[in-house]
Amino acid sequence: MHSNIIIGILILLYCIFPHSIFAKEEWVLDKELSIISFEIPVFLAKNVRGQFTQIEGLIELDLEAKENNKAIFSVDINSIEMNYKKYRNLMLSNVFFNVKQFPIALIDTKKFSYEDESKLEILVELSIKGVTETVPLQLEIKRLAEELVQIKGKLEFSRTAFKIGIGKWSSTAILKDNATIETDLFLFRE
Template sequence: MTSLFKNILRASAIVPVMAICAPAFAADQWQVKADDSDIEFAGTQLGADFEGEFNKFTAEITFSPDDLAGSKVSVLIDIASVDTENADRDSQIISADWFDVAQWPTAKFETKSFREIAPGQYEATADLTIRDVTKEVVLPFTLEIEGNEAEAEGTVTIKRTDFGVGQGQWSDTSQVGDDVTIRIDIDATRS
C-alpha cells in the first residue's frame, strides 16, 4: 500500500510539471507556394538602380504567432537561379568575384528568434550566410493569416561587402553600390 501511494504521489507531481513545460500552442508547419512567392533584391550599378530575383529556393517554416519561441524558419537560396533580366550581369553575379556559385552555390537564412512589434508585424533575428560568411540580420515583416493561408512580406538592407560579395576591383563600391535591399513576399499553406 505504501509503495502504491508513493507512486501515485510521484505521478501526480509529474503531470503539473509537464503541463507547465508544454507550450499552450504548438507552432504550425507551413509549405511555401513557390509560384506565388518571391525573393527579390535591388542595388545600384554605375549610379543606376537595378533589380533582380532568385527563382529557386526552399524553405522550412514552423511558425505560430502564439508560439514565437517555438517558431523557426530556414531558407536555402539557389544563387545560380538569379535573374536581373540582363544575361551579362547574371553571369557576373555567379562568378568567382561575386557569389562564386562553384564554391558556394547557396545562401542561407536561418532564424534565431521572433518578436512581435505590433499586431501582424514582427521582427525575425536571423543568421544570413553568403559565401560562407555569416552575419546576423533583423528582418521586419508583416504577416497575414487567413484560415490555412498565410502571406509574409518583409524588407532588409545589407552591405554586400560584409559578405565578401564583390572581390578585387569590385570591392570598390563606386561602380556597384554596397547597399543591397532584399525583399521577401512569401505565400504559404498550413500543412
C-alpha cells in the same frame, strides 16, 4: 479497426511525451507564388535588380509559449534572374557569388517570438558565400485564409561584408555597398 489503432497510438504518444510536441504548427512555402528579390544600387545607372526562381522554406510556430518559433529560407544562387543579363556569368563567378563553392544563400531566424502581430522586426542570420551576419528583417504578415499566409519582408546588408564583388568590383564607387532583399512569400499550413 485501423483507425482505432491509430487513435490509440496518438493518445499513448500524447500521454507519454510532453504536450509541447503537439503544440507546433508548420507552414510550408508555396514555391509557385513566392518571390525573393534583390536590388543593389548603381551610381549613374540602373540599379541591379533580380530575383531567385528556386527557393525553399518553412516556418514552425510554437503555439503554446509563442517564443520558440523558427523559420529557414534558402535560394539556389544559380537560379538568379536579373536585369543585367549579360553579367549573369560574372555574378555567378567567384568575383560575386562563387556559385560553384557556395550554391545556396540562407536566411535563418533561429528562435523568435510571435503573437499574431501584423508587423514584426526580428534579427536573422543571413549566410552568403560562407559568411554569416546577423541583420534586422522587417516583416508584414497577412492571414489571407485559415490555411494561407502572406509574408512580405525586407532586409538590408553590406554586400562587401559578404565579399559580393571582389577585386575591382569591391569598390563602392559605382556598385554601391548597400544591398536589399525583399520577400513576398506565401505559406500554407501543413
